[in-house]
Amino acid sequence: MARTLTFQQAINEALDQEMARDDSVIVIGEDVAGGQGAEGEMDAWGGVLGVTKGLYGKYGDRVMDTPISESAFIGAAIGAATSGLRPVVELMFNDFLGVCFDQIFNQAAKFRYMFGGKAETPVVIRTMIGAGFRGAAQHSQSLYSIFTHIPGLKCVVPSTPYDAKGLLIEAIRDNDPVIFFEHKKLYPLEGEVPEELYTIPFGEAEVVREGGDVTIITLAEMVHESLKAAEALAADGIECEVIDLRTTSPLDEETLLDSVAETGRVVVVDEANPRCSMATDIAALIAQHAFDALKAPIKLVTAPHTPVPFADNLEDLYKPDAERIASTVREVSEYQTWAATASKS
Amino acid sequence: MTLASSDLLNTYRVMKTIREFEERIHVEFAAGEIPGFVHLYAGEEACAAGVCAHLSKEDSIASTHRGHGHCIAKGVDVHGMMAELFGRATGLCGGKGGSMHVADLALGMMGANGIVGGGPPLATGAALAAKRAGKGNVAVAFVGDGGSNQGTTFESLNLAKVWNLPAVFVVEDNGYAEATSSKWSIGAESNAERARGFGLPAVQVDGHDFFAVHEAAGEAIQRARDGGGPSLLDCQLNRYYGHFEGDAQTYRGTDEVKKLRADQDCIVRFAKRVTETGMLAESELEAIDQEVFDLIESAVADAKSAPKPAAEELLTDVYVSY
Numbered sequence: 001m002a003r004t005l006t007f008q009q010a011i012n013e014a015l016d017q018e019m020a021r022d023d024s025v026i027v028i029g030e031d032v033a034g035g036q037g038a039e040g041e042m043d044a045w046g047g048v049l050g051v052t053k054g055l056y057g058k059y060g061d062r063v064m065d066t067p068i069s070e071s072a073f074i075g076a077a078i079g080a081a082t083s084g085l086r087p088v089v090e091l092m093f094n095d096f097l098g099v100c101f102d103q104i105f106n107q108a109a110k111f112r113y114m115f116g117g118k119a120e121t122p123v124v125i126r127t128m129i130g131a132g133f134r135g136a137a138q139h140s141q142s143l144y145s146i147f148t149h150i151p152g153l154k155c156v157v158p159s160t161p162y163d164a165k166g167l168l169i170e171a172i173r174d175n176d177p178v179i180f181f182e183h184k185k186l187y188p189l190e191g192e193v194p195e196e197l198y199t200i201p202f203g204e205a206e207v208v209r210e211g212g213d214v215t216i217i218t219l220a221e222m223v224h225e226s227l228k229a230a231e232a233l234a235a236d237g238i239e240c241e242v243i244d245l246r247t248t249s250p251l252d253e254e255t256l257l258d259s260v261a262e263t264g265r266v267v268v269v270d271e272a273n274p275r276c277s278m279a280t281d282i283a284a285l286i287a288q289h290a291f292d293a294l295k296a297p298i299k300l301v302t303a304p305h306t307p308v309p310f311a312d313n314l315e316d317l318y319k320p321d322a323e324r325i326a327s328t329v330r331e332v333s334e335y336q337t338w339a340a341t342a343s344k345s
Numbered sequence: 346m347t348l349a350s351s352d353l354l355n356t357y358r359v360m361k362t363i364r365e366f367e368e369r370i371h372v373e374f375a376a377g378e379i380p381g382f383v384h385l386y387a388g389e390e391a392c393a394a395g396v397c398a399h400l401s402k403e404d405s406i407a408s409t410h411r412g413h414g415h416c417i418a419k420g421v422d423v424h425g426m427m428a429e430l431f432g433r434a435t436g437l438c439g440g441k442g443g444s445m446h447v448a449d450l451a452l453g454m455m456g457a458n459g460i461v462g463g464g465p466p467l468a469t470g471a472a473l474a475a476k477r478a479g480k481g482n483v484a485v486a487f488v489g490d491g492g493s494n495q496g497t498t499f500e501s502l503n504l505a506k507v508w509n510l511p512a513v514f515v516v517e518d519n520g521y522a523e524a525t526s527s528k529w530s531i532g533a534e535s536n537a538e539r540a541r542g543f544g545l546p547a548v549q550v551d552g553h554d555f556f557a558v559h560e561a562a563g564e565a566i567q568r569a570r571d572g573g574g575p576s577l578l579d580c581q582l583n584r585y586y587g588h589f590e591g592d593a594q595t596y597r598g599t600d601e602v603k604k605l606r607a608d609q610d611c612i613v614r615f616a617k618r619v620t621e622t623g624m625l626a627e628s629e630l631e632a633i634d635q636e637v638f639d640l641i642e643s644a645v646a647d648a649k650s651a652p653k654p655a656a657e658e659l660l661t662d663v664y665v666s667y
Contacts, residue, residue: 026477067507069500069503072497073466074466075501076467077470079468079473080471082450082467083473083484084478085473087470106460107466112663112665113441114446115441115442115456116437116439116440117662120665250667
């Protein structure tokens with residue numbers, strides 16, 4: 001029987017195996033070990049949610065705790081990456097980009113272009129996204145669209161343990177700066193993960209469910225909500241094709257457009273806020289390149305344009321779920337264009 | 346620290362090259378030959394020269410928006426720099442970086458930087474890489490008095506100390522961050538004082554005096570190479586031109602620059618000292634003057650006749666692979 005790991009264990013294993021394989025891989029971040037300089041045990045935390053637990057014991061000073069100084073240590077990871085190391089640095093919550101974004105978008109992202117192709121910056125920035133933890137407005141956002149907007153960055157948003165391991169290994173071996181987004185609700189998710197090292201190429205979305213009626217395009221935790229919705233809809237005879245983006249930069253436009261060409265009906269599901277988001281970006285892409293194939297307006301299922309609320313009932317309302325996805329898919333699948341309606345009468 | 350006459354000649358060549366490069370850029374910019382934003386280093390040469398004299402190409406430096414001097418002192422090709430400032434295909438960065446992004450990573454020059462305070466974290470990272478490599482190399486972060494007020498600088502001082510990195514922070518306090526006096530904007534007594542608060546050995550030096558900078562930098566860099574951790578050098582100096590080319594500098598005192606050029610000029614002081622003490626002959630300096638003049642002439646001529654980047658270059662070099 002195939003081996004099962006959680007999403008969290010899969011990330012830990014990818015780090016472990018890459019550190020074992022390549023001495024230049026180092027891990028940097030706040031409490032990635034934990035206990036530094038304190039009286040109690042070392043490696044007390046292994047990251048705030050335990051993702052890097054155990055690496056310190058194996059790799060010692062290649063697992064570097066930091067002061068709470070994201071600008072300095074993320075910038076240092078970037079400087080170290082141009083100087084021969086392959087740092088995997090943790091920006092604990094992606095919400096903290098506000099205290100270090102310059103180093104990411106003005107430095108790392110632009111070196112190669114500004115320096116005429118002479119720089120390589122093989123840094124991976126791991127960071128947590130997502131609502132659902134009652135973490136409130138400053139610990140629950142999904143800000144991948146902001147990073148995706150920046151040329152020079154690659155953005156990875158895995159949804160399964162298998163993808164998390166393969167995409168993280170790919171990210172570590174990649175010679176460009178990669179932002180690796182981990183949805184905190186996915187950490188306990190179990191799935192089959194091979195023990196050996198493997199990579200998943202960037203820019204290849206995965207069709208996680210095939211269906212000919214409506215295309216659902218989604219990412220991260222919303223892949224699972226979309227699959228739940230698709231299951232419920234199938235009982236009513238609506239077959240959804242569910243596509244997991246896996247990476248938002250590069251974006252696999254071909255797989256999306258091919259599916260839309262078949263179904264002509266699209267729902268984009270994105271946990272993030274709706275303005276200038278992955279959802280609107282994908283809607284624009286389809287409107288531009290697959291307009292003729294469309295049989296219904298493109299519909300978006302997203303969070304509202306608000307910060308993430310704390311109260312549990314409000315946060316549950318904030319986040320898209322299978323029910324909202326299903327009802328939107330129904331709308332889209334039932335939609336008749338004027339021309340189609342006219343031809344029937 | 347004794348300097349051989351070959352070292353002194355090289356120092357003079359570096360300082361003179363920076364000066365002539367900048368004076369010429371000043372003229373070319375005014376003539377409309379150079380696009381964009383340009384920040385000149387003229388007047389500050391002793392600092393770049395005094396620090397970089399201790400560095401090899403295996404050592405790294407992170408620079409500032411006023412970075413031409415650091416590049417030249419680190420051995421970056423002057424023809425490539427000039428062409429870059431003119432936005433030409435033959436430029437060091439293919440014309441895609443310009444004055445604020447001149448870089449040569451193969452020489453340990455991590456780039457001028459358009460973001461004030463952008464460099465210290467990057468140099469801290471290069472110092473981390475140097476420490477892990479264990480070959481005794483160091484990284485230097487140049488930062489202006491303006492950049493010295495950025496949180497990135499404070500964070501980097503602390504991180505370099507906590508990680509005990511072979512890093513040296515060189516503050517070039519040229520008196521003004523844009524149009525604001527550093528006497529006003531730096532709340533502490535000095536940046537040396539601040540650095541001591543972070544636990545770093547720090548000294549303040551006359552940044553117009555090559556020998557003072559050279560000695561202080563030598564100590565700090567040697568300490569870093571020996572595993573003694575980071576230090577800060579607080580260089581007090583002045584710039585001869587504005588924050589950027591085109592700055593009318595109405596915030597400066599009457600004849601301020603004129604007096605500086607007459608009394609403090611780092612190249613004049615250097616030349617005086619080495620000739621009066623008989624370390625170098627005037628004829629040797631004159632020969633370098635001619636050599637530098639010819640170099641700048643040919644660099645400008647080459648830059649002007651070089652092609653602009655091909656249109657397809659717009660889309661290249663964003664990623665290694667995508």
